[in-house]
Amino acid sequence: MIADWMKPAERLKAYTEGRPIDRLPCVPIVGNTAARVIGVKVSELRNNGRLLAKAQVAAYHRFGYDGIRIFTDLYAQAEAMGAQVRCPLDETAYLESPAISNIAQIDALRPVDPLKAGVLPEHLDAIARTLEAVGKEAPVTGALTAPFTNASFLIGTENLVRLTLKKPQAVHRLCEVSLETSLRYAEAMLRIGCAPSLTDPMSSSTLISPRQFREFSLPYLKRLIDSIHSHGKPITLHICGKTHPVWELMADTGADCLSIDNEASLSEAKAKVGNRVRLMGNVPPAAVMLQGSCDEVRSAVRECVSQAHNSPRGYIVASGCSLPTETPFANIDAMMNAVREIGYPVNLSGPVDGNAP
Amino acid sequence: MANLSNAEIFGRLSDAVVDMDEEITVRLAVQSIKLGIEAYETIDKGLVNGMMRAGDLFEKEEYFIPELLLCSDAMYAGLSELRPYLKKEAGAVKSRVVIGVIEGDTHDIGKNLVKIMLETSGFEVIDLGRDISPRSFTDEAARAGAQIIALSTLMTTTMDGMAEVIRILEHDKTRDLRRVIVGGSAVSSAFAKRIGADGYAPNASDAVRLVKGLTGGTPG
Numbered sequence: 412m413i414a415d416w417m418k419p420a421e422r423l424k425a426y427t428e429g430r431p432i433d434r435l436p437c438v439p440i441v442g443n444t445a446a447r448v449i450g451v452k453v454s455e456l457r458n459n460g461r462l463l464a465k466a467q468v469a470a471y472h473r474f475g476y477d478g479i480r481i482f483t484d485l486y487a488q489a490e491a492m493g494a495q496v497r498c499p500l501d502e503t504a505y506l507e508s509p510a511i512s513n514i515a516q517i518d519a520l521r522p523v524d525p526l527k528a529g530v531l532p533e534h535l536d537a538i539a540r541t542l543e544a545v546g547k548e549a550p551v552t553g554a555l556t557a558p559f560t561n562a563s564f565l566i567g568t569e570n571l572v573r574l575t576l577k578k579p580q581a582v583h584r585l586c587e588v589s590l591e592t593s594l595r596y597a598e599a600m601l602r603i604g605c606a607p608s609l610t611d612p613m614s615s616s617t618l619i620s621p622r623q624f625r626e627f628s629l630p631y632l633k634r635l636i637d638s639i640h641s642h643g644k645p646i647t648l649h650i651c652g653k654t655h656p657v658w659e660l661m662a663d664t665g666a667d668c669l670s671i672d673n674e675a676s677l678s679e680a681k682a683k684v685g686n687r688v689r690l691m692g693n694v695p696p697a698a699v700m701l702q703g704s705c706d707e708v709r710s711a712v713r714e715c716v717s718q719a720h721n722s723p724r725g726y727i728v729a730s731g732c733s734l735p736t737e738t739p740f741a742n743i744d745a746m747m748n749a750v751r752e753i754g755y756p757v758n759l760s761g762p763v764d765g766n767a768p
Numbered sequence: 769m770a771n772l773s774n775a776e777i778f779g780r781l782s783d784a785v786v787d788m789d790e791e792i793t794v795r796l797a798v799q800s801i802k803l804g805i806e807a808y809e810t811i812d813k814g815l816v817n818g819m820m821r822a823g824d825l826f827e828k829e830e831y832f833i834p835e836l837l838l839c840s841d842a843m844y845a846g847l848s849e850l851r852p853y854l855k856k857e858a859g860a861v862k863s864r865v866v867i868g869v870i871e872g873d874t875h876d877i878g879k880n881l882v883k884i885m886l887e888t889s890g891f892e893v894i895d896l897g898r899d900i901s902p903r904s905f906t907d908e909a910a911r912a913g914a915q916i917i918a919l920s921t922l923m924t925t926t927m928d929g930m931a932e933v934i935r936i937l938e939h940d941k942t943r944d945l946r947r948v949i950v951g952g953s954a955v956s957s958a959f960a961k962r963i964g965a966d967g968y969a970p971n972a973s974d975a976v977r978l979v980k981g982l983t984g985g986t987p988g
Contacts, residue, residue, distance in 0.1 A: 499872070502872060503923075505872075505873075568877060569837060569877060569880070572833055572834040572837060572877075573834060573837055573838060573841075575834050576788065576834050576835065576838055577838070616829075616832070617833075617953075618832065618833050618877070619832050619833065619834060620831075620832040620834070620835070623832070623834065652953070656829065674953075697954050697955075697956075698956055698958070698959075702959070735923075
């Protein structure tokens with residue numbers, strides 16, 4: 412297999428400036444799979460900045476991808492604000508119960524100090540250590556849960572989506588306090604030189620309508636992204652599931668790059684917003700990366716590249732969502748190798764299936 | 769509202785469900801009882817009709833999950849007024865479905881929607897909740913005499929539990945008594961086939977079609 416001859420930061424800069432590169436940037440979104448790289452339990456990473464950084468740096472060295480994202484689960488901010496999180500020994504943490512159960516309790520919620528609350532200080536420590544280790548050669552981001560999604564963890568998702576229709580003002584109060592925590596956490600990341608990357612699964616059109624996105628997601632995303640931009644950092648926004656009804660609104664948030672789930676079409680996204688934002692995505696994380704063969708990974712990468720490589724603001728090959736923890740290393744290697752084989756300028760003339768060199 | 773015909777009552781009830789108006793739904797349900805209309809007919813032609821229309825709007829992407837949840841709140845509010853007046857039909861045993869989210873996963877909005885739509889279609893649904901062990905699914909299905917076990921998961925990490933349900937049924941020699949269906953964004957029809965499940969549905973409306981197909985078309 413062809414070796415890379417550029418470092419990720421160098422490649423990304425050259426790509427953005429339209430200079431020659433060795434291959435397209437490629438980001439298999441590695442989360443808790445990093446635990447497997449250094450042979451520790453998933454739960455050991457969550458509240459241990461040193462180990463989390465060690466795992467993420469080791470995973471980056473192991474696979475050679477183009478973006479490191481410090482991430483263990485979506486609940487760090489909600490937990491810091493009072494939600495209960497359950498941490499199975501060797502699986503991704505999940506929400507046990509929201510911070511509050513009714514709107515009367517919203518005013519008791521307080522934005523938190525990210526240097527003190529929950530696992531946030533350890534995640535910031537992991538970010539600092541990762542930057543120290545590889546920050547000069549590779550982009551490092553910190554996962555930030557977007558205000559609306561975090562609000563859903565504060566009061567419960569079903570509760571929140573009912574309230575969007577029944578008590579919109581209460582939802583806005585909740586999103587405000589959720590935003591304030593996000594702003595503070597983003598600020599803390601930026602102070603140590605790291606750009607946040609935003610995840611907002613609950614703003615998906617699989618769940619809420621475009622009208623609700625406009626009312627409850629867009630304004631808070633916009634304020635958060637404006638604040639991050641004032642520090643001169645670019646930002647990627649990921650929303651899971653169906654997003655085609657809100658691509659234009661996602662671009663309106665000011666995000667520089669939209670990360671698209673495999674339930675959405677890259678070629679349609681390119682046609683609609685490719686001239687406004689960079690796109691990344693959308694190799695299926697479960698059906699292909701977790702369960703597929705190396706050949707299937709290669710075909711899926713080639714399909715994505717053929718759809719989006721000529722997107723006006725650029726394209727980053729990526730998984731459609733965070734990779735499942737048990738994604739085989741061979742499939743992550745196959746994803747990187749497929750991108751190396753295609754090279755740059757993009758050449759898809761290789762054999763259509765199988766026999767990757 | 770005293771002079772409304774039965775058909776008008778049903779139409780308004782259906783509209784009230786579609787309009788997510790719990791209060792009017794309850795008022796019309798009470799009205800129908802006072803008028804002596806058969807509770808079953810009011811449920812079927814009013815409440816269920818409204819919920820079906822809401823389901824259609826959901827499929828057309830005019831309604832989303834928040835709207836569907838509020839429609840179902842209205843439907844259930846009306847239902848709880850009417851239920852005491854339902855005549856017990858001798859020998860009419862509904863097909864039963866045991867539903868739940870597999871162990872390790874706590875996302876249950878999708879499962880709740882499937883439950884609502886199955887109940888709307890006349891199935892008796894036993895909801896085990898979320899984070900349910902494979903053994904609980906098979907035990908509860910045996911206890912309830914359920915024909916269908918419906919398994920949901922959003923997370924790829926929990927898919928093994930679905931295969932385990934089928935292994936337990938085979939081990940207990942009860943595989944031919946139950947139909948196992950899977951759903952949720954982590955799974956696919958290829959996955960369903962691989963673990964030997966009887967079907968896969970990508971959304972709540974398809975789940976209803978699937979269950980109807982597997983139970984011979986009628987819930988009752």
